[in-house]
Amino acid sequence: MLNVAMAEVISRLPRIFGARSKSASMSDFFMIDFIDDRSYSFNPTGRLEFRNAVARRVPMKLIGTYLSPYARRVAAALISRGLPFEHEAVNGYREFEIASRYNPVAKVPSLVLDDGEILIDSTAILDYLNELTPSAPLIPAGSRARRTTLKLAAIGYGVYEQAANLSFRGRDVAATEAGRWKAQILGGLRALDEAARDGGPLRATPLDAAAITAIVAVEYLARTNPDLETLPAIPALAELVAEYRDAPPFALTRAAA
Template identity: 40%
Template sequence: MILIGQYDSPFVRRVAIAMRLYALPYEHWPWSTFGDAERLAGYNPLRRVPTLILPDGEVLIDSTAILDHLDELAGEERRLIAPHGTRRRAMLRICALASGLCDKMVSLVYEQLLHAAPSEAWITRCTAQIGGVLDVLEAERAGCATPFWFGGTPGHADITVACALRFLAEAHPALHAPGRNPHLAAHAARCEGMEVFRAVVQPFDSPRRRS
């Protein structure tokens, strides 16, 4: 399999970490959505990452859809999310909050860096959404008695939250407040201390600089 995208994207990183936890080998093409947009379009007309090319040439887009396929490959006993029921919905809720948080952070990056006159209304809205999600995730993590969100080993929820928090710290340091979210900070530190997380790291780089 071939994973396209740079690891400073929280969406690409969550897929890469899951692939390593599943022991699924892959080739990595660290293409930029700006500098490599045209050749990326040959595989994904949205020119977005992550994009995953399967051995038979099929192309998967969107991190959630990619992870769904990887879960199938891993099998029910090894998958990083419950297969069904209340527990699965709870895990998907945390993933949705964390991935939505990433969407808003990326949107804020583009608004601030790519527009000559950024919209203050949009910045205010994104900032409020980011803060609101962090408050909810902090409260929910505070109620967890296990090392990770749903037990003793990391799952998709843990990976997505940790990737979001790293992106927040690097792309929006002014919004990063570990003291306000101590349980999330501890969660991020626990995840980032694992070898599988340390193996998939790329410091955030401005889209303007990489184009």
């Protein structure tokens, strides 16, 4: 119930907030309580109207700029499951001191829970979010389906790692090293492409942790390594990305160019 309603609201964000919504932080939006999905409706002009809505404490706060694919995949997972959160776009590299306050090893994302408990590491955070949404698991329970999702997610963030290496250090290392990173990126993408074919595990709905990770991987790669033309080699994965490009989890977390 909640998920469907939230997705509908999010899909109408531009109409609700107008042009400003494109740069508004998610927290502006999620400060309204949507736990009760009868608390709002759309009037005939498409404008959102609230009934019985109360501002309340935001239950979770995500720390980390969406320039980080690790932070972005957590944000996309939160939005895909209709989980309200506030967002603090900390750049772990440029704002090292701030990132250190949330995480002993000073990385993003961190997730601050309602009672002040802080989670770190995108994989551990996704494990927790999965606990919150048993009716639409991000990670299937037990056995083979679970292993497949965790494996594909690991391949996806393996692509993040090497895309970051290639982008930030590619010019400083020997050509053989850069070539190795490219091979790792392409190897990962090909495996994801195979999984994105019709009936493949990345085609599960709703999107699971692996599919979210993979879609973010392709966009991260395109942004950080625009010269690396990979899309022709991964038709099924490219199709998956195109299909979800404008869906709220991705449209609302796309970092400015």
